[in-house]
Amino acid sequence: MFLRCFKPKFYKKSKSTTSYMKIRIDIVRRKRIAMVRNYKTDIVNFLKNGQDSEAYRRAELLLEELRIISCYDLIERFCDCISENLSLMLKKRECPEECREAVSSLIYATAWVPDVPELKDLRAVFTKRFGNFIASSVNHELVEKTELLRPPSRELKIQTVKDVANEFSINWDPTPLKLMLLRETSALQIKDKVETRADYLNKDTEKSFMDEHSDDESVLSESWRIDSLSKGSLSSSSSSSSSSLRRVSVRKKKGKKILPYGIISSPDTKLGAGNDEKAQEEKEEKRKIADQENSRLLGIQGSRSLTSTSNNEVSTIRENERMSSFQRPNLLDYDDVVARLAALRRR
Structure with missing residues (x-):
C-alpha cells in the first residue's frame, strides 16, 4: 500500500525509461525490417539478371541489418526482465542475481547502440543505485553482435544469398x-x-645503395686524409726550401762585405785592376753555384707543388737579378782625398 501511494524515484524512473525504450526499439526495428526487405528484393533482382557479384555484395548489407535487429531483440528482452523484477530491485540495495545480467548488458549497450538514447538515462539510474556494472555479467551474445570483431565470412554471405533465393523460389547455382x-x-x-x-x-x-654510399664516403675520407697529409708535407717542404733559400741569401750577403759609400779604406787595401777582375770572377762563380743550388731546390719542390715552385722560382730569379745588377762603387784615391782635405782646411 505504501509503495502504491509513494513510489520512489528509482522505481518511477526505471519503469518509465524501460517503457519508452521498448517503444523506441519497436520504431527503429520497423525501419531496419524495411531495409531488410529492400535488400532481399535487390538480391532477387540481381540473381534474375545474372549479376551474382552484386547480389553477393548486397548480402553483406543484409547481414548487417539482421545483426542490428538481433541486438534490438536482446535489448527488448533485457527491458522485460527489468520490468518484471523492478519490485525486487527496489527492496534490495544491491542488484539481485536475477537482474544482474540484464542491468550489466543494458549499461554496456549504451556505447554500442546509438539509435536508442533512453539507454543513457537507464544507465544513469542503475549506476547511481548499484554502482558500476560488472563486465563478466554482460551477455556474451550481445558482445559478439555489437563489437563485430571481423566481417562475415564468404560462406555465410553465399549461404545468405542462397536462403534468399530459396525464399523467393529461385533456382540458383552458387x-x-x-x-x-x-x-x-x-x-x-x-x-x-x-x-x-x-x-x-x-x-x-x-x-646496397647505402653500402656503396658508405664505401664512397670512406674512400673520399681516405683521399682527403692523404691530400691533407700531402699538403702538410708540401707546406713543410716549401717552408724548408724557403728557409734554405733565405739561409743561402744570408750567406751571400755575409760573404760580400760591401762597404758603404764614403768610407775611406787604408792605403794597404787599395784595389787595383787585377783585384777587381778576380773579385768579379769570384762573384760570378758564387752566383753560378747559388743558381745551381736554387735550381736543384726548385726542382725538388716543383715535383710536389707546381704553384709554390713557380712562386719561389720567380722570387729567386728576381733576387738573383737584383744581386747581379748591383755594382760596387768606385772608391776615391787616397792622395786625392788628402789633397781635398788640405784644400778645405786652407779655406
Whole structure:
C-alpha cells in the first residue's frame, strides 16, 4: 500500500525509461525490417539478371541489418526482465542475481547502440543505485553482435544469398560465384606476393645503395686524409726550401762585405785592376753555384707543388737579378782625398 501511494524515484524512473525504450526499439526495428526487405528484393533482382557479384555484395548489407535487429531483440528482452523484477530491485540495495545480467548488458549497450538514447538515462539510474556494472555479467551474445570483431565470412554471405533465393523460389547455382571469388582471391594473393617481392627488392637496393654510399664516403675520407697529409708535407717542404733559400741569401750577403759609400779604406787595401777582375770572377762563380743550388731546390719542390715552385722560382730569379745588377762603387784615391782635405782646411 505504501509503495502504491509513494513510489520512489528509482522505481518511477526505471519503469518509465524501460517503457519508452521498448517503444523506441519497436520504431527503429520497423525501419531496419524495411531495409531488410529492400535488400532481399535487390538480391532477387540481381540473381534474375545474372549479376551474382552484386547480389553477393548486397548480402553483406543484409547481414548487417539482421545483426542490428538481433541486438534490438536482446535489448527488448533485457527491458522485460527489468520490468518484471523492478519490485525486487527496489527492496534490495544491491542488484539481485536475477537482474544482474540484464542491468550489466543494458549499461554496456549504451556505447554500442546509438539509435536508442533512453539507454543513457537507464544507465544513469542503475549506476547511481548499484554502482558500476560488472563486465563478466554482460551477455556474451550481445558482445559478439555489437563489437563485430571481423566481417562475415564468404560462406555465410553465399549461404545468405542462397536462403534468399530459396525464399523467393529461385533456382540458383552458387558454383559460378564461388569460382569467380576464387579467381579474385588468387589474383589478390598474387598481387600481394608481387608487392611484397617489390618491397623486398626495394629494401635490398636501398641497402646496397647505402653500402656503396658508405664505401664512397670512406674512400673520399681516405683521399682527403692523404691530400691533407700531402699538403702538410708540401707546406713543410716549401717552408724548408724557403728557409734554405733565405739561409743561402744570408750567406751571400755575409760573404760580400760591401762597404758603404764614403768610407775611406787604408792605403794597404787599395784595389787595383787585377783585384777587381778576380773579385768579379769570384762573384760570378758564387752566383753560378747559388743558381745551381736554387735550381736543384726548385726542382725538388716543383715535383710536389707546381704553384709554390713557380712562386719561389720567380722570387729567386728576381733576387738573383737584383744581386747581379748591383755594382760596387768606385772608391776615391787616397792622395786625392788628402789633397781635398788640405784644400778645405786652407779655406
